[in-house]
Each structure stands twice: as C-alpha cells, then as structure tokens.
Amino acid sequence: MPADTPATPALESRFPNVGTTVFTVMSALAVETGAVNLGQGFPDFACDPALIDSVKSAMDAGYNQYPPMTGVPALREAIAAKTTALYGLPCDANAEVTVTAGATQAILTAILAVVHPGDEVIVLEPCYDSYVPNIELAGGVAVRVPLTPDGFRPDFDAIASALSEKTRAIIINSPHNPSGQCWTEADMHQLEALLAPTDVLLISDEVYEHMVFDDLAHQSAARFPGLAARAFIVSSFGKTFHVTGWKVGYVVAPPSLTAEFRKVHQFNVFTVNTPMQHGLADYLTDPAPYLNLPAFYQRKRDLFRQGLEKTRFRLLPGQGTYFQCVGIESLAVPERELGDADFCQWLTREIGVAAIPLSPFYGEGFDQRVIRFCFAKKDETLLKALERLARL
Incomplete structure (x- = not known):
C-alpha cells in the first residue's frame, strides 16, 4: 500500500468471537472434495x-x-x-x-x-x-x-x-x-x-x-x-x-x-x-x-434411516424437520476417537459425504459425538450418499 493511502479507521467488533459458520466451512469442503452435501439445510430439488x-x-x-x-x-x-x-x-x-x-x-x-x-x-x-x-x-x-x-x-x-x-x-x-x-x-x-x-x-x-x-x-x-x-x-x-x-x-x-x-x-x-x-x-x-408435506418428507426420512441402519451410526429419533441426527461413538476413525467436528471433516474427505457437527450449536461447544444429516434431497442424492456411508 502506498505511504500516502489513507488508513481505514480501526473499529471495535460487535462480534469479536464470531468467525465463519460451520455451514459455510462444510459446504466449501464438500465442493472442494466432491462430497455429497448433506450438511446445509436446503433442498436440492425444485419447488412446485x-x-x-x-x-x-x-x-x-x-x-x-x-x-x-x-x-x-x-x-x-x-x-x-x-x-x-x-x-x-x-x-x-x-x-x-x-x-x-x-x-x-x-x-x-x-x-x-x-x-x-x-x-x-x-x-x-x-x-x-x-x-x-x-x-x-x-x-x-x-x-x-x-x-x-x-x-x-x-x-x-x-x-x-x-x-x-x-x-x-x-x-x-x-x-x-x-x-x-x-x-x-x-x-x-x-x-x-x-x-x-x-x-x-x-x-x-x-x-x-x-x-x-x-x-x-x-x-x-x-x-x-x-x-x-x-x-x-x-x-x-x-x-x-x-x-x-x-x-x-x-x-x-x-x-x-x-x-x-x-x-x-x-x-x-x-x-x-x-x-x-x-x-x-x-x-x-x-x-x-x-398438508401433504409430512408424508413427503417422512418417506425421505424412512428411506434415509433404512440405509443408515446398515452402518455403525447410532440413529437418534427423528420426529420432525428434514434433519437426521446420529451418534458416532462406535466409529473409530482410523484407530482413534475424533470429536464431532473433526469426524465431519474426515467423513467429508475420506467417505465423500458432508454432515454438520452438533457442537457448534452450543455456546461452549459441548461435544456429545452426534452429527446431523439433511435428507431434504432427491432420492438419487440420498442413495448416492448411503452407498458411500455403507463403507462405515
């Protein structure tokens, strides 16, 4: 920067501890690795x-x-x-x-x-x-x-x-x-x-x-x-x-x-x-x-849960939304125990499926080794993800 360029005034941040959200990080990683993105919560299919x-x-x-x-x-x-x-x-x-x-x-x-x-x-x-x-x-x-x-x-x-x-x-x-x-x-x-x-x-x-x-x-x-x-x-x-x-x-x-x-x-x-x-x-x-939306998403939830039952994930109840949470405590990766955030990074890079850790939803980052998938996706997207997750 030239010496005579005016300096931008310093300011005190309203959010000094806020950085890039986990959704942005995981979506970018999914693009970088070509992973199936079941992280961010939005459909990949068209509206009516x-x-x-x-x-x-x-x-x-x-x-x-x-x-x-x-x-x-x-x-x-x-x-x-x-x-x-x-x-x-x-x-x-x-x-x-x-x-x-x-x-x-x-x-x-x-x-x-x-x-x-x-x-x-x-x-x-x-x-x-x-x-x-x-x-x-x-x-x-x-x-x-x-x-x-x-x-x-x-x-x-x-x-x-x-x-x-x-x-x-x-x-x-x-x-x-x-x-x-x-x-x-x-x-x-x-x-x-x-x-x-x-x-x-x-x-x-x-x-x-x-x-x-x-x-x-x-x-x-x-x-x-x-x-x-x-x-x-x-x-x-x-x-x-x-x-x-x-x-x-x-x-x-x-x-x-x-x-x-x-x-x-x-x-x-x-x-x-x-x-x-x-x-x-x-x-x-x-x-x-x-009025028909519950049946539409329940079918997707059931399809996704049936596929996850073939893995070592522990399925948590999913009564609503288009998210499915799973426990990862029985998955040693590889030969070591990862927290939920590191596990999601590993899952995206090595298995090719992006998910979201639950710890960022807590102020103190409480890690109970649970991650979240979004099943608001085309059936072919879910089946592709399940095929990759079957390796687990």
Missing part, C-alpha cells in the same frame, strides 16, 4: 411449478413495486386463515400478521422490538446459530439452558431455575433444529403453566411446522391460549415450499406485540418482495401442498 407460475403471473400483472409494510393483504389473510384452521387461534390479518424477509429476520426483529440492554433471554441449547447474536445486538444477555443430552427434551426444572426478574423472553424451537425432536402437548402445557405468573414473552420458532412425522401433531404455541397471548410465532414459506432462497416468512403475534414488532420491521427491511408475496397468496388457496 405452479408456485413459479403464480409468481410469474404476479409479475406480469404489474405487482412489482413496494407492497404495504406489513405485507400484501391477500397473503396476510391467507396466513391468518391457515393459522385459525390448523391451530384454532382466531387471527386478525391486519393487527396480528406481518410478512417478513424470512424467519431469521423475523426472530431478529422480535428480539430488537422487546429486548432492552441488560434484559435476559433464555435459549435452549443446542440452538439455531442466529439466536444468541440477535440477543447480543439488542444489548441483551443470553441465558443458555441445555436440552437433555442425547434426547433433546426440555428440562423444565432448569428452565424454571433460569427465570429471573431480568428475564424478558424465552426462545423455543419445535420441530427442533438440529435434533429433529418435537415438543409434546404436555411440554407446551408445562411451559404455559411455568410462564403464567410472569411477564416473560415467548418467541416460538416454528419454521418446520409442516414436517412432523409418525402421525404426530405439531404443537404450535397458537394452540395454547396462555402461550399465544405472549408469543411471537414465526414460520417460513422457504422451508414449507422448498424455496429457501426466496426468504419469505411471517410472524403471528397479539396486536400489542405486533405493533412493537412493526416499529422495528419498518426500519429493518421495511417490506418484502412483492411478486413473491402475491404468488404465495395465490398458492395458499390450496392447502394440499403443506
């Missing part, structure tokens, strides 16, 4: 052509300028109707539904809307990697409470112990990423009773709501009046309709919470892609695509 046609029609009809800040009315009405039909929650499209630029933005906006500096927010580990940075951006303090090891069930004694006068909110996620476990009706009633005497708010991350298997019902916070009255309920069209790159989600919340949410939302992203919203509103007139 009818959904594309609906978006094209919206573009052709001239829906290409700013929509209302809260979301296209037809889409908000469709979301409200769907919420009421599935979960029995009366829902006002104008006062209680906001369309967002994906679920990640929805969660950040909810946290920024209600968390003040010094407030505590309970997160249940392992958890999605945006939760804690979102809390820190708001000046809040993340209080980490582990789910039970291996079983990934809520520990209500530990949650109760974590509640304090400073607790502003708790974030829950069911079906759960990364474990694939689902909260039960009894779990939700227990949370409802625990929070009843408090003013603690709930952020309920339900982006995998339509991926619940084995005839189980998704236990949305919307089903439980004591939770719905204090909840931001978050979901994602990207997950539901195989269009993760569109980044369109939504939040359902009581009017007073929605009002605060929208104060931040209008300065955060202001609004969301117009033709996508109109296309989704049209597509939602037929409930079959999301």
Whole structure:
C-alpha cells in the first residue's frame, strides 16, 4: 500500500468471537472434495411449478413495486386463515400478521422490538446459530439452558431455575433444529403453566411446522391460549415450499406485540418482495401442498434411516424437520476417537459425504459425538450418499 493511502479507521467488533459458520466451512469442503452435501439445510430439488407460475403471473400483472409494510393483504389473510384452521387461534390479518424477509429476520426483529440492554433471554441449547447474536445486538444477555443430552427434551426444572426478574423472553424451537425432536402437548402445557405468573414473552420458532412425522401433531404455541397471548410465532414459506432462497416468512403475534414488532420491521427491511408475496397468496388457496408435506418428507426420512441402519451410526429419533441426527461413538476413525467436528471433516474427505457437527450449536461447544444429516434431497442424492456411508 502506498505511504500516502489513507488508513481505514480501526473499529471495535460487535462480534469479536464470531468467525465463519460451520455451514459455510462444510459446504466449501464438500465442493472442494466432491462430497455429497448433506450438511446445509436446503433442498436440492425444485419447488412446485405452479408456485413459479403464480409468481410469474404476479409479475406480469404489474405487482412489482413496494407492497404495504406489513405485507400484501391477500397473503396476510391467507396466513391468518391457515393459522385459525390448523391451530384454532382466531387471527386478525391486519393487527396480528406481518410478512417478513424470512424467519431469521423475523426472530431478529422480535428480539430488537422487546429486548432492552441488560434484559435476559433464555435459549435452549443446542440452538439455531442466529439466536444468541440477535440477543447480543439488542444489548441483551443470553441465558443458555441445555436440552437433555442425547434426547433433546426440555428440562423444565432448569428452565424454571433460569427465570429471573431480568428475564424478558424465552426462545423455543419445535420441530427442533438440529435434533429433529418435537415438543409434546404436555411440554407446551408445562411451559404455559411455568410462564403464567410472569411477564416473560415467548418467541416460538416454528419454521418446520409442516414436517412432523409418525402421525404426530405439531404443537404450535397458537394452540395454547396462555402461550399465544405472549408469543411471537414465526414460520417460513422457504422451508414449507422448498424455496429457501426466496426468504419469505411471517410472524403471528397479539396486536400489542405486533405493533412493537412493526416499529422495528419498518426500519429493518421495511417490506418484502412483492411478486413473491402475491404468488404465495395465490398458492395458499390450496392447502394440499403443506398438508401433504409430512408424508413427503417422512418417506425421505424412512428411506434415509433404512440405509443408515446398515452402518455403525447410532440413529437418534427423528420426529420432525428434514434433519437426521446420529451418534458416532462406535466409529473409530482410523484407530482413534475424533470429536464431532473433526469426524465431519474426515467423513467429508475420506467417505465423500458432508454432515454438520452438533457442537457448534452450543455456546461452549459441548461435544456429545452426534452429527446431523439433511435428507431434504432427491432420492438419487440420498442413495448416492448411503452407498458411500455403507463403507462405515
């Protein structure tokens, strides 16, 4: 650099301990090695052509300028109707539904809307990697409470112990990423009773709501009046309709919470892609695509689990999402025991299949020797991966 070139001012990082995510690292390694990528959570198959046609029609009809800040009315009405039909929650499209630029933005906006500096927010580990940075951006303090090891069930004694006068909110996620476990009706009633005497708010991350298997019902916070009255309920069209790159989600919340949410939302992203919203509103007139989604993904889950049964992986229960977790404790590689992160590196380089370790989903990197595969892939992709994993 020439001596007279102005220097870039130094700054103090907001996230001094944050580096490249494990998803980026493992996806890059998969490309480098030619591995089958079952790491990052997105489909490798196309969405329904009818959904594309609906978006094209919206573009052709001239829906290409700013929509209302809260979301296209037809889409908000469709979301409200769907919420009421599935979960029995009366829902006002104008006062209680906001369309967002994906679920990640929805969660950040909810946290920024209600968390003040010094407030505590309970997160249940392992958890999605945006939760804690979102809390820190708001000046809040993340209080980490582990789910039970291996079983990934809520520990209500530990949650109760974590509640304090400073607790502003708790974030829950069911079906759960990364474990694939689902909260039960009894779990939700227990949370409802625990929070009843408090003013603690709930952020309920339900982006995998339509991926619940084995005839189980998704236990949305919307089903439980004591939770719905204090909840931001978050979901994602990207997950539901195989269009993760569109980044369109939504939040359902009581009017007073929605009002605060929208104060931040209008300065955060202001609004969301117009033709996508109109296309989704049209597509939602037929409930079959999301009602049939559990069967679609359960078939893929079962295909993948049957193949894994021929390996030395220990299969953990997978009640929901499009992820399958496995234990690696019976796999010595080669003649030594690797932690989950090193094992995933070895698996990618030597076996040719990329997975994600669970330890990065914990603040302290807790390693219980469990890794996660994504089965939201074409059958040929899964069969190719299983053929390679059969070497184990």
